[in-house]
Amino acid sequence: MAGNLTTGSQNYNNGEGIRIFKGTAPDIAMVQEMRYGANTPADIRTFVNLAFGPEFSYYRGSSGNIPNGVVSRYPILAAGDWVDVKVGDRAFTWARIDIPGDTHLFAISVHLLTSSAANRQAQSQNLVNLINANVPPGDWVTISGDFNTSSRTEAALTTLGAVVTTTGPFPADRNGNGNTNASRGKPYDWVTVSPGLHALATSTVYGASVFPAGLVADTRVYSPISEIAPALTSDSGAQYMQHMGIVRDFDIQVALPSIHVDAPNGGEQLVIGAATSIQWTASNVASVDLDYAADGVTYSRIASGLTGSSYAWTVPAPATTAARIRVSSGATSDTSDAAFAVITGGGGGTGDVILNEILANEPGSSTAGEFIELVNRGTGTVDLSGWRLSDAAALRHTFAAGTTLAAGARITVFAGATGIPAGVTALVASTGQLGLSNSGDTVTLANSSGASVSSFTYTSTLAGQDGVSMNRSPDGSTGGFALHTTLSTKLSSPNGAP
Numbered sequence: 001m002a003g004n005l006t007t008g009s010q011n012y013n014n015g016e017g018i019r020i021f022k023g024t025a026p027d028i029a030m031v032q033e034m035r036y037g038a039n040t041p042a043d044i045r046t047f048v049n050l051a052f053g054p055e056f057s058y059y060r061g062s063s064g065n066i067p068n069g070v071v072s073r074y075p076i077l078a079a080g081d082w083v084d085v086k087v088g089d090r091a092f093t094w095a096r097i098d099i100p101g102d103t104h105l106f107a108i109s110v111h112l113l114t115s116s117a118a119n120r121q122a123q124s125q126n127l128v129n130l131i132n133a134n135v136p137p138g139d140w141v142t143i144s145g146d147f148n149t150s151s152r153t154e155a156a157l158t159t160l161g162a163v164v165t166t167t168g169p170f171p172a173d174r175n176g177n178g179n180t181n182a183s184r185g186k187p188y189d190w191v192t193v194s195p196g197l198h199a200l201a202t203s204t205v206y207g208a209s210v211f212p213a214g215l216v217a218d219t220r221v222y223s224p225i226s227e228i229a230p231a232l233t234s235d236s237g238a239q240y241m242q243h244m245g246i247v248r249d250f251d252i253q254v255a256l257p258s259i260h261v262d263a264p265n266g267g268e269q270l271v272i273g274a275a276t277s278i279q280w281t282a283s284n285v286a287s288v289d290l291d292y293a294a295d296g297v298t299y300s301r302i303a304s305g306l307t308g309s310s311y312a313w314t315v316p317a318p319a320t321t322a323a324r325i326r327v328s329s330g331a332t333s334d335t336s337d338a339a340f341a342v343i344t345g346g347g348g349g350t351g352d353v354i355l356n357e358i359l360a361n362e363p364g365s366s367t368a369g370e371f372i373e374l375v376n377r378g379t380g381t382v383d384l385s386g387w388r389l390s391d392a393a394a395l396r397h398t399f400a401a402g403t404t405l406a407a408g409a410r411i412t413v414f415a416g417a418t419g420i421p422a423g424v425t426a427l428v429a430s431t432g433q434l435g436l437s438n439s440g441d442t443v444t445l446a447n448s449s450g451a452s453v454s455s456f457t458y459t460s461t462l463a464g465q466d467g468v469s470m471n472r473s474p475d476g477s478t479g480g481f482a483l484h485t486t487l488s489t490k491l492s493s494p495n496g497a498p
Contacts, residue, residue, distance in 0.1 A: 001026035002144040002191050003217075003245040004033055004111065007238045010066055011035035012047055016235040021051035023228030024206075024217050024247050027073040028097065030109035030144040030191075032090075032243075034060050034069035044069075061093040061109075068109035068145060070095035077104065082130045086123050087113055092130065096139070100254045105197075106135045110145040112156065120148065120156040131163050140197040146243060147190050164192040171204070171214030171246050173221050180216055180244040191248045202251040217245035257284040257332040261325055266338025267451025270315045270323075271350055271380045278302070278311045278325055285329035296322040296339050319344050321386050321448040339449045343383040344404075351382030353405060355445055355454045356472050357412075357484070360436035363467030368416025370434040371426070371469075372397075372443060374454075375476050376405045386448030389413060389429075391441045397429040438463045456481060 001024060005017030010033050012018055021029060029052065037043030048058045052071050059079035061067030067090050070079065075098040081091035090111050097105045110127065113119045127143065135141055143164050149156060157166040170178040171191070180189040191214065193201075204211040207227035219236040222228060236244060262279040270276050282288055287307050291299035294316075303311055324336040343351065353376050362369035372389055376382055384399040397413050405411050412426040415434040420426045436443070440463070444455040462470035462481060473482040 001029045001245060001247045002109075002146070002189050003029060003031055004146040004189065004243040005241065005245055006033045006035065007240045010240075012051070013037065014238065016232075016238040016241060018047070018051040019231045019235055020217055020219065020228075020245050023231035024215070024245060026052075026247060028099075028105070028107060028142075029071045030107060030142070031069040031071060032109065032111045032146045033066040035066065059093065059095045061091050063091050064089040066090050066111070068093035068111055070097075070107050070109050072097050072107070074099050082127075082134075084123060085126055086119050092127055096136075099252065101252050103196075104136070104139045106131075106139040106141045108141070108143045110143060110147070112145075112147050112149075114148045117150065117154050117156065120154065121159060124156040124159040128159060128162050141194040142192065142197070144191040144246070146188060148188050149190075150186050152187050160192060163194060165195050165198040166190075166192055169213035171216050171248060172211065173216040173218045173244075174209070174223060175221055177218075177221075178216060180246060182242050184218065184244075189243050189246045191246045193248075193250070197250055200250045200252055202249050204247050204249045211247075214246065214248035217247060255284045257329060258282065259285065259288065259327050259329060259332055259334045261327050261334045261336050264323075264325055264340040265336050266324075266340055267447055267449050267453075268340040269351055269382060269447065270340060270342050272315055272317045272319065272342060272344055274315050274350065274380075276313055276315055278313050278327075280309055280327040280334070282309065282327070282329065285332060288327050288329045291326040291328070292316070293324050293326070294318065294320045294322070294342065296324045299326055315342055318342070319383055321383075338451065341383065341448060344381060350378050351376050351380045351405070351407070352378035353382050353384075353445065353453055354472070354478060355443060355456050356410065356476060357469050358436065358443055358456070358458070358481070359467075359469035360441060360458070360463040361438045361466055361468065362415075362419065366416070366419060367433065367435075368414065368419030369467075370415040370419065370436050371412050372434065373410055373412045374405065374445065375410050375472075376407055377476060377478070379407050381406045384411075387453070388446045388448075388450075389434075390444050390446070391435055391437070393435055393441075394431075396431050396434045397427070399427075400430075436463070 007014045007016050036047035057076045058071040060069040061081050077096045079095040081093050093109045095107050099105045112123050172178040179187050204215045219231050219233050225233050260281045287305045289304045290302040292302050293299040321341045322339045323342050326335045356375040357373035359371045382405045384403040385401045387399045389397040414420045414426050417428045440459045442457040445453045469484045470481040471484040473479045
């Protein structure tokens with residue numbers, strides 16, 4: 001926005017200009033005649049707070065009686081004044097602004113002379129030379145403020161056209177009038193930008209009102225005035241209000257930062273003391289921080305300022321079934337989708353638990369004889385606390401807290417205590433049944449987070465003989481299932497059958 005909206009003795013003390021700035025709510029404003037109160041730093045800060053908000057930064061020209069200024073919602077990286085050789089009571093005041101996206105905005109607040117078109121042309125050429133000498137390559141430029149131009153064909157505008165776009169379409173009021181002096185007959189005030197930013201121009205919208213090329217903010221004709229409250233209808237007609245505000249909008253697409261935890265992302269079993277890799281995918285962030293929560297809630301820092309996509313991590317104690325990882329960069333973060341387990345590894349190594357043997361067709365008529373056998377093929381002990389066995393119909397068993405399975409060991413769950421043969425150590429299904437169908441079913445072993453660890457779907461071919469189980473072939477491997485009686489090398493079944 002550009003605004004030379006002073007009243008009274010060329011200041012903002014009476015409040016009309018403040019209300020117009022507040023109601024039009026620009027993100028960046030080039031302000032002319034930036035005077036308020038006694039013009040102390042505290043007074044100017046008060047003006048900015050009232051007209052824009054305490055979150056805004058600003059730079060006010062350091063020379064002259066009626067200095068220009070730049071006010072910004074976004075961080076001001078640097079600011080200063082360039083001498084205007086034609087006038088002594090203000091300068092070309094500039095600020096380099098870190099707007100959203102990868103391109104900075106070099107904003108210049110100007111107040112050209114009223115005396116003659118020739119003077120304005122000389123000022124414009126001086127300004128173009130300063131821009132070419134001082135603006136960092138790649139920055140967008142805006143030259144905005146009170147140009148005092150009598151027409152849109154003045155030579156000054158042609159000169160400025162070397163660095164900014166000065167052609168239409170132009171902002172206008174609700175009646176289509178684009179002129180900005182008090183009598184609305186001349187285009188005094190401008191918001192001009194470099195061609196790259198001009199290409200991103202979009203409509204200015206307040207409430208239900210849309211201004212395709214931007215707004216000339218004349219409160220005398222704006223309706224409904226409530227759309228730009230607290231501005232009042234009378235504000236633009238206040239005594240000595242010589243200009244209207246100019247508002248333009250630009251649609252700058254910004255790639256948002258994103259982070260995704262890839263591993264451990266839920267369901268894993270990590271062994272205390274073992275090395276593992278935390279992995280993530282991130283975009284549009286400079287670096288990330290890693291945090292770990294053994295309880296899934298209270299996070300502590302693992303590492304900071306990482307620029308890669310993985311981190312070698314030694315899994316810490318204690319054992320838990322609720323662990324999560326968080327990867328963050330500022331306000332952007334992601335955590336493991338579900339909890340993972342941290343287990344005691346029995347001297348090191350990693351567990352690998354599989355469904356090894358299933359008896360769906362019990363011997364005789366008592367379903368208590370149904371069983372499911374697990375084998376730990378890994379090299380470390382696995383904590384089975386909270387792990388679950390289910391079939392296609394329902395949850396059948398939950399392993400009690402403290403249940404572990406050592407490397408190379410087996411554990412069997414029977415449907416009922418009466419089905420366990422004498423001398424066999426086994427568990428009884430916590431629900432009192434396994435419910436395995438002889439016509440086909442799906443058996444699933446899930447960890448405490450509900451993630452599937454091992455699953456097998458069988459047909460009646462493997463459940464058609466009384467008392468004959470289906471077994472991995474070879475036994476204890478990840479091979480397919482076959483009838484126990486067909487295995488060339490096998491252990492006895494948990495029910496004592498060959």
